[in-house]
Structures are given as C-alpha cells and as structure tokens.
Amino acid sequence: MNSKPLLDMNYTELTQWWDAYREEQASWGAFLKEPYPELLTTWYAERLIDGSIPASKENISAAKRHINDLKRQGTDEFPWVFDEERAHRPIRFIEKKCKPSKGDFDQLVLQPWQHFVIGSLFGWVHKDTGVRRFREGLVFVSRKNGKTTLISGVSNYMLGFDEENGARVYVLANAEQQAHELFDEAKAMVEKSPYLSKKYKPQRSVIRFDEAYSKIEARASDSKRLDGLNTHLGIFDEIHEFKDFKLINVIKKSRGARKQPLIIYITTAGYVLDGPLMDFYEIGKSVVNGIEVDDRTFYYLAKLDDLEEMDKPEFWIKANPNICLMDFVNLVNDWKKDKKSPQERADWVTKQFNIFSDVDEMSFVDVATINKNNKVLDIETLKGRECIGGYDLSETEDFTSACLEFPLETGEIFILSHSWIPLARFDRDGHQERL
Template identity: 35%
Template sequence: MLKTMKQKMSPAEEFIEGVLDGTIVTSALVRQTIERHERDLDFGHLRGLRFDRKKAQRVIDFFGFLRHSKGEWAGHKFILEPWQQAFIWILFGWVHADTSLRRFRFSYTELARGNGKSTLASGVALFLLAADGEGGAEIYSAATKKDQARIVFSESERMVKSSPALRAKIATFRDNLHIVGTASKYQPLSSDKDSLDGLNIHGVIADEVHAWKGRALWDVLVTALGKRRQSLLFAITTAGYDKHSVCFEQHGYSEKVLAGIIEDDTWFCWIAGLDDEDDWEDESNWIKANPALGTMVKIEELRTAAAKAKETPGSLNAFLRLRLNKWTSQHTLWMPMDRWDSCNAAFTPESLHGRECFAGLDLSTTTDISALVLLFPPIETDKRWYVLPHFFIPSENIEDRVKRDRVPYDVWKKQGHLITTDGNVIDYDAIRLKVNELGQLYNIRELMFDRWNATQLTTQLAGDGFETVQFGQGFTSMNAPTKRLLELVLSSELAHGGNPVLRWMASNVTVKQDPAGNLKPDKSKSTEKIDGIVALCMALGRASVATPTPIPAGIFFA
C-alpha cells in the first residue's frame, strides 16, 4: 500500500517495506505474514477490519518503560528492534471497525533460540496486565512444568522491579504480580496444577509449546479465552521434532492461514526459520531464523555451533531445530562410520590382562543377540580407551537367521566374534561362565546391567563376587555416555580393534533426542541390532565418573 507524503513511516513500517522490496531477508512465512498485512490494509475493511496506528504505537511505546534484566543488556532500556516493532505493530494495530476491539486472539511465534522470545513475551504480558484497559485482567504464563512457566513470569517480575513507573503501579508477591486496588493479576501456571478450571483469561503466554505433551493444557487455555472480549493467547516456541504434537498442529494451521487455505482473522503468526530449500551451511540464510543476528545473537556463536554440527552428526538436528528453527525428525543417524573405522587400532586381549575395566551387559530376548562389553579406561602410560566386546547367540537355526536378516552370523561365528550357545534360546549360564572367565583375566570393577530380563543372572553374578550396578536406559542415564562415546570416536581416543559385529551395530544406531537436546540410542528406531553399543554406553557411563583405582606396586602390564 502506498504511504502518503504527509504521514512519516514508523520503524515498523520501514521494516515492512524492506521485506516487501527484498532489502531485508526473512523466512518465506514471515514474508507471507507481512504480505497478508499489506493486503488487509487494502481490503480488510470489506471484512469489518481497520488498522489503528495509534493503538499499535501505544504498545511499542509501552516497551520504553521496560528494562532488560540479564546479560549484556541488563539495566538498559528495552528498545524494540525493527523486526520486533513490525511484529508488535501488526499484532496490536488491527481492530474490528465497529468495536475497536483487538482483531487477533491468537498469536503463534516460532523463533530460534537466543532471539529474545521470552523477553518480548514478558513485555506483552505486562502490557496486557497494566495498560490494555481490561478490568480485573488475569494474565498467566503457561507451560507443562511450573519452572518453565516461571521463565517468562520471572523476566516480567524483574522488569517491574527495574522500572519506577511500573513499580509504582504493580506489586509483587510470591509468584504473583498484581495491581493494587484491582483484581488484575499475573502468575505462572502449569499443567501439573491441581485444577485448571475456572480460569478467566485476558492474556496467556504459552511458553515452549514444542515441549508440551498432549493437548489438554492447550485446549483448556483456548476454552478459557472465550470469557473475555479481546483476550490473547500468545504462544512462543522454537521448532520441535514431534510432528504429531499440538505445537506442529499450530505450525501447520499457521501455514494454511497464510496460504489463504483457511480464513481466520483472529490468527496471527510469525514463523522465522530456514525455508525448505535453504542450505543450512550458508550463513546468509541464518538471519531468516535469527532476526536478532548481530545484536542478541552473535555470528561467531552460530559459527561455532555449526562447526560442531558438521563434525558431530548427533548434534546436527539440535542445531537445525534450536538455532535455525527447522522442524526435524526426533531420530537421527548417529555414528560417522569413517571416523569409527579410524579407531581400528590393533591390540591383543592379552595386552590388557590385569587392567581395570568396566563391563556393560545388555541382555536381549532369549532368541536374539546379547552383548557383554568390557571397557578399559586410560592409564598414565596409555591414553586410549580399549573395547573388548563379546556377543552371544543361540546356535540353532543360525543359517536361517543369515538368510532372514542378511547378516553374516555364520562368518562371525567362524571368526570367533560370536559365541553360540546350544539350543534355540540363549543359555544365560554360558554368559555367566564367560563373565567369570574374564574376571580371572581382567580386573572387572563393576558390571552394569539393564534390569529388564537380567534379574536372575545379575543376582548370580553378584553371588560370584562381581559388583553389579543397575543402569537405566532413559535420557538421564544415557545422555552423557552417548555424547561421550561419539567424542572419543571423533578424537580417535577409542580403540575397538575392528570387531565386525560391534561395527555393524555402530552403523545401525539411531539416537533419540528429547526437547532439551539430550540423546540416547533408540532400539525401536534403529534399523538393526545395537546391543553392543548400548552395553558400551552403559560401561562408559560408569567409567567416566569413577575414580581410578590405584595400581598396586609391582604390577606390570604386558
């Protein structure tokens, strides 16, 4: 839309013009948001809408009362960047022509980490509480856990304390901001609250929606919005990986609104991320997901993270999702096999006789492969981590397994890499016998096991004198050793001797990632067996945190 010469363009409008003429680079979806705004300036009146510049500017001006409270900007006035001004301008400037009530009831925002989502949301929450003209306003910051919900709330609380104007109007008390003499309040809320009934929401900040499990909390909040005339659900998130989540549902809905497939005048969205065709290694694309690049987001920091993602495949999805706001798969192939093969240092089991080691035992079903892996930590004269794996499989029907699985079990058996037990199920007594045999050759300090299917065997091994330690298979236990194992491979500090069964399992591993970026091997999604790698991670998990046992005088290692 052409602007008149008498009306000076605001910084928000200058940003909008820059996007439209191509001088400002944004994601395709942000551009569509701006193009939608421009179309509505021309045709919105046909649907009973009008744009109120004064209302838009009033919200922008409100941020001038706020101050940053953390990092290098702590204590400085909150000066909205041009993209933030355009964001606020569009979201708050549109009203219904007949009532002047706000048009948008829902705001869905996706930004990469570090671009000030939470800070922006904190300011919006305070405006809704103190300056939106709503009597008895109820404002909430919501997340699945209260600690997460407190992030935006706590930033708002610090803003109030650092602003004389707001401090004179808004009181604070134990997770509660309120305006003295009125019923207006702001507090954190979560799905673990005893009851969510009875909410009368004027504004709610829905934080990190990609991490929300299920849709119950989202549905409660949406329902509660209907009790006010111009309530606002302000959702902020980075991209996620669960494409069956309520978050991806809102992402997809936003795309349909922007494409004109769905007409919803109550829905606003701002999705800043890489486009499908973009090369993630091209730095010129990074600003699409990081509009604060150069201010809040430093290019050097992104380069460092990108370099790690190139070298560490397990980190790539986390970089794409968190730093480039790209929806990814929950699962990612993990081990670069060229680097694994470079750890093929030759050694003999005899060279490790007498040395301390940690054992990981991953028992399969009785008809499948079980893995026992010994891991020898570095010593003063040898800084490598040595791996001795042992694999067990029932001998019966092994030829059928070769044909069915297209895996050379028969060859590995002849080479001595597979131990077969009589019958069509694994004889756990054979595993017990092997552990005792190895215990005569090596100093097995601890034997880690997953409790599944292992109770009887580990009880017997404990009776044989071994220190058995239960090792969980969740993110809490497996994240650190999963990441550490990859580090050892990439730095060539691991020596696995080229065992072909362990190599096959390493090539099969797919890792699962949680919203916090924690990793663990995922048996359910890996293409083939990974038991040896799981056992290795279990051993590494304990070996990495254990205090080395002093070597008695006179002991000599060959």
C-alpha cells in the same frame, strides 16, 4: 565486503565482515541501536517483500497478507482496520517503562521484526467496535531471539495498560518449573523498572495491579490449579514440548467473559511431530499462503527454507530475526565444529535453524554429500545384477520399507528403496500433508 564464503573465512575475516554487516544494517534501519520513534510494522513487511531483509517463504507470505489487508481494510468484506496508535502503544510501553532484567543494557530496544509482531497483534481492530482482530498468535522463532522480552513485556502491558479491569494474565509452559522461570523474568522486569515497581506489586507467585484488580500468574500442564481461570492474556512458551492440548484447551475455554482476549504461542521447533505445535504450524502455512482463511489468528514463522541454507550464515536471519544482537562470529565457528556430530547438528537444525526433526539424532550424511551422490540410473540397467536386499516390516502405524543395494564396476553403490504406509493411516493423516 569480503566475497569469500562465510564458512571459509578465518576469525579475523569473519569479524571484519560481521562488523561491517551490522553497521550497514543499522544505516538503513534493519538493525536498531536505540528505540525508533515511529511504528515499523508496515515498513518491515515491505522490506520482507522487496527482499531487503531475508525471510522465510512463510514470513514473506505473512508480510504480503499484512499489505493486502491494508488495501482492503474497513470494507464490508473485511471490517478490520490498522490503528497505528493502538499498534505502537505496547511497543512504547516496553521500551519506555520496562527494564531488562539481564545484561548490561539500560533500555529495551525492540527490533523491526518485533514491531511487526507486536504491532500486528495489537494494531488490527474492528472498524466499529475497536475490538482487537487477533485472538491468537503463533510466533515461531529460533532460540535466543528475544522471546523472554516479548513474554515479559507483553504480559506487563496487558496487566495494567490494556484497559481491562480484573485482567488475568497467565504465563504458561509445559512444566511448573519452566512456567515459574518465565514468571520470575516478568517479575524481575518489574523490579528493575522504577515506574512499574511503584505501580505493580511483585510478590513470590503473583504480580498484582491493585488499581484494576488484575494479576499475572504462572500455570503449566502439570499444574494442580487449572480450574476457575478467566483469561485476558495467555502467553505460552515453547509449545513444541506439549504432547496434547490439555492446557491450551483450558486457556481457550477460559476466555468467554473477556471482550478481547489474546493467546500467544512463542516457540522454537521441536521433535514432537504429532503435538499441538505441528498442527498450528501446518495451519499457519496454509493461512499465510491463502489456502485457508482465518482472519483472527496471526502467524510469524521464522525458519530456514531448506537445509542447504545451514551452510550459508548470511541466510540465518530467516530463522533468527534478532541475528544482529547475537554473537555471530562464535555462532559460525560453533556451527563449523558442531555440524560434524549428528546429535549436535540435530540440535542446531531444530533450535537454531527452526526446522522440525522427527528424531533426536539426524543422519550423519550432510546435504553436500547427498548432493554429490545425486546420480540417477535407468532401472533397466540393473536387471540381472547381484544385489543385497533388506527390509523393515511395520505392524499398524510405521512405514514398511525395502531396499536393494547394487555394487557397480565403478566402485559406486546404487540404492533402490521403497516404503509403504497403511492405507488407514493415509486416510486419517494424509490431509495434513506430513507424509
């Protein structure tokens, strides 16, 4: 392969590199062109751990969590076991019974990372009762990584193939229109499938499975009908848009009558740093790293580890596990152009690289420029020099900041800055490690 940095390649060089890369990944199973007959949940975890497949630090920790749990499964301290048949069943269902609603594909092919997510959610069960281990799961991936396939496929599986009479499946979003768009995708998947279209009854606002008195419906934070729910599966899309727990709490509290209900949150990063997603994300990092214990929630946190990886497309798979199915060459060329615009780059950082941002527009100074100016001076050498000062005062919640700029004889400008927060805010939020 060409050893030149990917961002320095021309279109032809990058196309050749990409074609070779995809074939190499396919040669050993990291990229699947057709359904794989065996379950890849544990195989994928092992590949993340040995570094064969680049992954975020959090997902490497999630993989280690899976392997460690396999070693202690079925014990008095850890009564859960990994049932490969239960894990593989929804994967086979999606690939054999569901049909893609868009594109030129005749069959859905779940990639290894999707084997890991679905296999984990459905495969871990109690050794005595067979009840599913995971009651909730956070799937945190960048846009255009097959979230709709997961939402539609899992919803249709839980409707009629999870051995639950009267199942109520809800596709959920922040706004009514978005929730109905998700529902329409699930309905289109049924209508495209000769098998499911005979078994299920897709209607305007509901998909029915009359044999078991089950149905799929859409709900949203702004829905007028949020009472009387009886959730078997609640699957949320893009909870980065949620500013409160209203709908989430409604769904959680509606699970009481179910034997093994499941709530899945599938989302990219966002700009709301005080909403539910940030709480889930911070807890998830602590759980996969062994700082907190929560054996009933699954986490898959796909993201770049740092901003320097933005200019290294070979690491984009960390945030985009479906990278081999993307238009990678144009993606790279778009990044080279868009990163020059603060607003465009902010969108990339949040939506393509899956890194949280607290503003809609990031600084126009990129990482490379910051690193070039990473020079440190002894503060004693600045005493007595002329400088320009500025400050920004806060009232109750915001930072109070002060900055001094020292022009040097070399033409350089040295910046000395400091910020403060109210003690009350630190006492309230400091434990969340966001400051």
